[in-house]
Amino acid sequence: MRFLGFDVDGVGSIGLVDGAAVRRLCTIDEFYGDLDHWRNAEATGDPIALDDITRVPPVPQTAKVLCLGLNYAAHISETGSQRPDYPNIFAKWYASLSSHGDEVPVPTGDDRFDWECEMAVIIGAPLTDTAEADAMDGVLGYTCFNDISARGYQRRTHQWAIGKNPDRSAPIGPVVVTADEFGDPYGKRISTRVNGETRQDGTTDMMLFKIAETIEYITAGTSLRPGDVIATGTPSGVGDKMDPPTYLTAGDTVEIEIEDIGVLQSRIVARG
Numbered sequence: 001m002r003f004l005g006f007d008v009d010g011v012g013s014i015g016l017v018d019g020a021a022v023r024r025l026c027t028i029d030e031f032y033g034d035l036d037h038w039r040n041a042e043a044t045g046d047p048i049a050l051d052d053i054t055r056v057p058p059v060p061q062t063a064k065v066l067c068l069g070l071n072y073a074a075h076i077s078e079t080g081s082q083r084p085d086y087p088n089i090f091a092k093w094y095a096s097l098s099s100h101g102d103e104v105p106v107p108t109g110d111d112r113f114d115w116e117c118e119m120a121v122i123i124g125a126p127l128t129d130t131a132e133a134d135a136m137d138g139v140l141g142y143t144c145f146n147d148i149s150a151r152g153y154q155r156r157t158h159q160w161a162i163g164k165n166p167d168r169s170a171p172i173g174p175v176v177v178t179a180d181e182f183g184d185p186y187g188k189r190i191s192t193r194v195n196g197e198t199r200q201d202g203t204t205d206m207m208l209f210k211i212a213e214t215i216e217y218i219t220a221g222t223s224l225r226p227g228d229v230i231a232t233g234t235p236s237g238v239g240d241k242m243d244p245p246t247y248l249t250a251g252d253t254v255e256i257e258i259e260d261i262g263v264l265q266s267r268i269v270a271r272g
Contacts, residue, residue, distance in 0.1 A: 001178040005058035012056045017175050021047035032060050032227040055099035058176050059227040065092040071233025072206045078241040087209045087217050096165045100173035100264050105271035107166045110152035113248040116234035117192040117200050117256040120145035122176055127224040135215035141178040144256045144264035145231045146171040151240045171266045189259040202235030
């Protein structure tokens, strides 16, 4: 099953993707409120061309968006950091999310705007104190995620919140592929292109803390709910560590691609 979020008369809805079209299934809140029912339901809406919809993030507005920093060895090396002993978790808020095809503004206060391709995990069950052996049963599906980061803000203090949450700086999409269709999440190619030029190119088996281990760690203290998001970290190749450092500027097009999911595209614009 491949699904996305889109707007229907001002209400966020889930649509099932069929080729170049989508059929409405239900509202986003209905979907995550009764996944057992909706995962087995058939979409009854008329087919709508993907080019004719307004996309919205495919998760509820109550979703927690948790992200792993320093979860690929080559990225740790390029940043001169030490490998963390535990999953290095930080948060983005729902308001920072944007969708496939959206514009992302460069912050006025920081022009060091950088890309990070990531695989995002969408949670599909209530998870509390979940053992690693059981954790993957709670995964609904996978999608592309771009953890666009304002490096100046990120480096000014020890707290990353502002640097990791510029407006609309967390593109997610273009579709969610359910776990049963996606299969093994490891060994999938993951890459970033800026204006058609490859900047990052890795595979998801390079993750240090795997998904199940991360879920066990998180849920020992923080419960997860259907629709919550875990972004699993980025491989090497971020702009901040290029020689010379290179950043996103207005007019750039950035694409995140993950094998068997698709391409998540965003256009960088000036703020205001």
